[in-house]
Amino acid sequence: xxxxxxxxGQSSLNTLQxxxxxxxxxxxxxxxxxDFLKLWADLRHQLYFCGVLSCLIIIVSGLFIGMVVxxxxxxxxxxxxxxxxxxxxxxxxxxxxxxxVISALLFAxxxxxxxxxxxxxxxxxxxxxSMDMMGVDPIARVIYPRFLAGVIALPLLALIFxxxxxxxxxxxxxxxxxxxxxxxxxxxQVSVDFRADVVSGIIKSxxxxxxxxxxxxxxxxxxxxxxxxxxxxxxxxVVHASLAVLGLDFILTAMMIGSW
Amino acid sequence: xxxxxxxxxxxxxxxxxxxxxxxSIFDRLDLVVKKGAITAVMGPSGSGKTTLLRLIGAQxxxxxxxxxxxxxxxxxxxxxxxxxxxxRMGLLFQSGALFTHLSVFxxxxxxxxxxxxxxxxLLREVVLMKLEAVGLRGAAHLxxxxxxxxxxxxxxxxxxxxxxPDLMMYDEPFTGxxxxxxxxxxxxxxxxxxxxxxxxxxxxxxxxxxCSIADYVYxxxxxxxxxxxxxxxxxxxxxxDVRQFMHGEADGAVPFHYPSRPYxxxxxxxE
Numbered sequence: 001x002x003x004x005x006x007x008x009g010q011s012s013l014n015t016l017q018x019x020x021x022x023x024x025x026x027x028x029x030x031x032x033x034x035d036f037l038k039l040w041a042d043l044r045h046q047l048y049f050c051g052v053l054s055c056l057i058i059i060v061s062g063l064f065i066g067m068v069v070x071x072x073x074x075x076x077x078x079x080x081x082x083x084x085x086x087x088x089x090x091x092x093x094x095x096x097x098x099x100x101v102i103s104a105l106l107f108a109x110x111x112x113x114x115x116x117x118x119x120x121x122x123x124x125x126x127x128x129x130s131m132d133m134m135g136v137d138p139i140a141r142v143i144y145p146r147f148l149a150g151v152i153a154l155p156l157l158a159l160i161f162x163x164x165x166x167x168x169x170x171x172x173x174x175x176x177x178x179x180x181x182x183x184x185x186x187x188x189q190v191s192v193d194f195r196a197d198v199v200s201g202i203i204k205s206x207x208x209x210x211x212x213x214x215x216x217x218x219x220x221x222x223x224x225x226x227x228x229x230x231x232x233x234x235x236x237x238v239v240h241a242s243l244a245v246l247g248l249d250f251i252l253t254a255m256m257i258g259s260w
Numbered sequence: 261x262x263x264x265x266x267x268x269x270x271x272x273x274x275x276x277x278x279x280x281x282x283x284s285i286f287d288r289l290d291l292v293v294k295k296g297a298i299t300a301v302m303g304p305s306g307s308g309k310t311t312l313l314r315l316i317g318a319q320x321x322x323x324x325x326x327x328x329x330x331x332x333x334x335x336x337x338x339x340x341x342x343x344x345x346x347x348r349m350g351l352l353f354q355s356g357a358l359f360t361h362l363s364v365f366x367x368x369x370x371x372x373x374x375x376x377x378x379x380x381x382l383l384r385e386v387v388l389m390k391l392e393a394v395g396l397r398g399a400a401h402l403x404x405x406x407x408x409x410x411x412x413x414x415x416x417x418x419x420x421x422x423x424x425p426d427l428m429m430y431d432e433p434f435t436g437x438x439x440x441x442x443x444x445x446x447x448x449x450x451x452x453x454x455x456x457x458x459x460x461x462x463x464x465x466x467x468x469x470x471c472s473i474a475d476y477v478y479x480x481x482x483x484x485x486x487x488x489x490x491x492x493x494x495x496x497x498x499x500x501d502v503r504q505f506m507h508g509e510a511d512g513a514v515p516f517h518y519p520s521r522p523y524x525x526x527x528x529x530x531e
Contacts, residue, residue, distance in 0.1 A: 038374075122360075130357035130416075133317050134371045134423075135347035137339075141374075 022218045028139065029147050029214075035140075042145035050111040050146075051153030055160065057110055058103055062161040065098060066090065066168025073169070074177050083179050087188035090169035095192065095201040099162035101249050104208035107154050108241035112216035115146055116237040119220025120230035128221075143217050150213030151206070158205035200256045207248060212241040270295040270427060270459040271316060276325035278308075278315060285311050287483040288325070298453050298460040300474035300491075302467065303481050304505065309463040310354070312480075313429045316461070317351060318342055329427065347375055350420035354432045356412040358404040364391070364415050365400040371422045390418040394448065410441040417448065427459045428452065434466040446473055467506055471495065479505060 036043075073089045119142065122128050128138040166188075173179040192198065216237045223233035266272070271293035278286045285308040293299045301309055314320045316327055318334040326333050334345060358367050368387045372378055378386065391397040394414040404412060413433070420428065430449065434442055450473045453460045464470045471477065471491035479487040479494065479502060487494055487502045495506050503509070520526070 125360065126353050126355050126357035127359055129319065130351070130353055131359075132319060133346055133349065133351045134374070135343040135345075136371070136374045137343060 021222070022214070025218050025221070026210075026214050029144060029217075032140070032144060034144065034148070039145055039148075042141070043149055046145050046149030047153055050107075050115075050149045051157065054107060054110050054153065054157055057106055058157045058161050059164050061102060061106055062099075062164035063168040065102060066094065066165030066170075067172045069093060069098070069165070070169030070172035071177075074173055074179070083173075083177075084183040085187055086169070086173040086179050087184035087186075088191040090166055090173070091188045091192045092197060094162050094165045094169075095197050097201075097249070097253075099165065100158045100201050100205035100208055101245060103158040103161040104154060104205065104212055104245045105242050107150075107157060107209075108212045108216070108238055108245065111150065111153070112212050112237045112241050113234045115150070115213070115216040116220040116223070116234045117230060119143070119146070119217060120223040120225065120233050123221070123223065124225035124227075124230065139221075143221060147213050147217055150216070151209045154209035154212065155202055155205040158201070158208075162201065196256075200252075203256075204249065204252050207252060208245050211244050211248060215241045215244065266292075268294055270330055271461070272328040273316075274325055274328075276315065276327065277323045278311065278320065279323055280311070284483050286315075286322075289480070289483070289485060291478055291485065293459060293461055294476065295459050296453070296457045297475040298449070298462065298473055300462045300464060300470045300477045302464055302470060302477060302479050302505070305465060307480050308483060309465075309480070310431050313351060313431055313461070313463055316429065317346060317349060347371075347423060348426045350423070350425035350428045352413070352417055352420045352428070352430045352433055354435060356404075356409075356416035358407075358412055358416055358419070360404050362404075363400070364396065364402050364404070364407070367404070367415060368419045368422055371419065375423060386422070390421055391415075393421070394418045395444065410437050413437070414441065414445070417445070421452065424456060425458065427461070429461045429463070431463050432465070433462065434464060434469045442469060449473060467508065481505070 069090055070086065073086050073093075074083055077083045077085055077089065119128075122142065128142065131138045131141060170181075170184060174181045174184050219233040219237045219240075223229045269292050271291075273289060273291040276286050276289040276291075277284070291301070291312075301312060303309055311320065315322055316329065316334070318327075318337070321335055327335060329345065329349075332345060334342065337345060358364075359370065362370065365387055368390050369383055372383055372386060376383075388397055388400065391400055394417050396411060396414055396418065399407065399411065399415070404415070407415065417433075428449075433445055433449065437445060446469050449460065449462070452458055453473075462470055462474065471494075474491050477489065477491050477494050478485060481501065487497060487499060489497075494502060497503060497506065
């Protein structure tokens, strides 16, 4: 009994220490004064890697999710004779919720895991240590451009996701099920408020971006530099980032609906 | 404890103690590296030789004692000053530790791009000169995964030399080298030391190669210094553990077996 209590205490202490360490790590990244001239080549490369190469999965997923929401929405609205409201339903659910959340989850799986594995392998092959010994700060040179690229890329990917998803819903609702195109767009235009809906979605995806990339680079940088350690770190990135996104989504939604 | 650095010494380690996971790696170790000399630190695997280099480079912090590099206590420096001091040090890693996303040329160019403002043509000249020195100018366009282990080590050597460091540290430079590249490396280390007067620390357990170029040798085992002297003095030593290591005898003062229960007793457990 006493042993179990001690184990519980130890693991709680370890968790707290890890939270503190990752908090300091994030703080260090945020207050960093970047040298954009030196950063640019790496940043561009990472934007391509995190952003451009994630476009395909984001566009395809966005299209299908828009189509599914369009289909489900149409059949529900039909019962109330309100199919003309399909545009409104699509735009609100996608810009407020599905766009930021699903693109963050996909981003954690696609780019977050890759970031962790890459940084972990650099650590295992002593590349980070050798950089440090050359008098080059690995956080500035390796971690920061990846962090920045992720934070820039994800909100843009979420916007692309939302736009494609709305077109996916349009395709199903208007082209396939016969909703009037004019009422589809005009209802959307009337009911969607830029600040309350679009901006709140963008704010959400910026917060998700910071959290997902933070977890990914932290797990990579502090992983145990062995094959097993890297595989565990990669799994942790995807699991923790996904749970953090879903949990934060609830908190942010509650805050936005409550105060706005 | 703060003492004046003897101007003839480049690195002074005094009363260094370091523990890892509760295990003592160094226990009040004293060691001096003379300016411009080749100093070898030898000892059995697991005696903390690589850890010693990491301590000198201030990547690890000692539990007690101090390490002065060119008169500066490296463990009391702020991050910015420490990075500046490290620019004057070169460390050749056992694995090479090349950046896998950069070509051989870019690997060698990396420290130059980071720390100097050389224009592209001058930078190219310096990089090719360093690669020429290690015989790999022709491999400049290759990626690290296209190199053999020995070639990768030589590229890493060229990269460590890029900024003409005052202190070069080699971590097991001869391990896993074929006889030809071994000979090349031994000559390179020696030539570099003589031509540029670079203070050199070699950490190794290859007795023959290391003794052929070292000016002074420290032997460490179990976290303590067991002997020091010129290679010829150590080779002639009558001290049991020194003789065992220097002449590669399998078992002796330094046991071959990791501490364990008697073999028969452990076997009888399984029955």
